[in-house]
Amino acid sequence: MLYSQLFASALRSFPGGELPTAVEALIENSFALSRTRFWIVRDQPVRDAAGLRRFRLRLRRLLAGEPLAYILKEKEFYGETFCVSPAVLVPRPETELLVEKALGLLGREEARVLDIGSGSGAIAVVLALRSRAAVTALERSRPARAVLRRNVARFGLQERVRVLAGDLFPRGNGPFRMIVANPPYLSRRDWRQAPPTLRRYEPREALLAGPRGTEVLARIIAGAPARLAPRGWLLLEIGHGQHRAVQGFLKRAGLKEIDCVKDYAGIERVVVAQKD
Template sequence: MTTIAEALRRFPLPRLEARMLLMFACPGLSHVRIVGHPEEELDAGALARFDALAARRVNGEPLAYLIGEREFYGRDFRVGPAVLIPRPETEHLVEAALSRQGGESARVVDLGCGSGAIAITLALEAPLWQVSAVDLSAEALKLARANAERLGAAVTFCEGSWYRALPPAERYDLIVSNPPYIAVQDRHLEQGDVRFEPRMALTDGDDGLSCLREIAAGAVERLLPGGWLMLEHGFDQGSAVRTLLLHQGLQAVETLPDLAGLDRVTLGRAAK
């Protein structure tokens, strides 16, 4: 028989990752038991499940996909290969939306919602908001709907491409999006977790700005007077995205940094 301590040493993984995979492979096994009783023996089935998961992680498969969830804004979201894994940087987009729009009633849409992390978080943090979410992928929307139901969020989901998925006459106080913004030739597409994530959620197949251009170009027709457009983008795209928003006549355009001080979210406001 193999003990907890021995199992955790079987693969060259960070300690926390190995423990998370072991807990996932062994339902009922807690972090406290792992730390407090490393001599405890594992049954053959649990060990086999752990070995299979750990081997996949060593080969680069994202931990979030292996255990099926990722924390975002203090909540656990189910994820899978059909959606981008929520990242802490995207919390800046949520915080910008909440701080500028306030808690009063508002019509809000998230373009390219993936797992639903942004839209669901906004709906839960601002319960007076009417939140809609759009995605081109039916698989992504299935997962997003499941997350909304599990977390108790009232979100209306629409399948389609950007604004074309929405009712033609609908206008919004707030449009948010974390669209594909990695240039197709960017070497980061072949590194780390990104290798396993859906390519259409990462890159526009072009210069990294085409989706941002399309969203910016359609925003004025879809924003209510004084409404905000807020876009997440790459660390080196702040200047380009500000130009896009200014070209569309948006006001109060600015770029907000992430915790590393890198450009992360650019926003602008429609004329009142």
């Protein structure tokens, strides 16, 4: 069998859809081929039996609906490759909008930043890499913190990113120039209606906030003013249809909304607020 035939037959096994990029990534990863090398060997026979076994096993997992990132144990975010495991949410492209906004506000400032619910550390690591900020990465889940620490070490950021355990806010830390969070924001109903593969593979505590979905956002907003420096910023990723509720929480907390970024689907996704 040629690599190109392996590729084509794998694609045929996806009913109703094609996942050429995922299958290509699986082949490259299973046979330890670079993208260029894969294109070079496309019309050569597959001789690597161990690679073929690895590929077939992984393909079965992909067919069962497991996210490619968990199979490959890595995911690209903001141009960097992060370790992931089922203990952490797979970083999403929408979250890059939050990072972009945060980097624009931070500029070259040596600011202190708090990332609440850091998960894999995607936000915290990119902020540390692309700005002069010192980041506190707070995460409640112990297995997620292990992945977070691995990523901090992978980028050699132990001096710039401090990993902490806690429930939303660190004790006795701050004030912060900026607080960022992509918290759980699904309601019970959203969770029930979410694709079965998401419910089956991604950590529930990373996604489900409570009956309404805005519970964690409300707690973060209420607690932020006491941890923010004067004129400090709060950047939050929010769910579909939550903007109005979030505006109410911000008003109650005395924070001023200064921007709201829409995602690629035109949904209000990142809210930026500032303390007076």
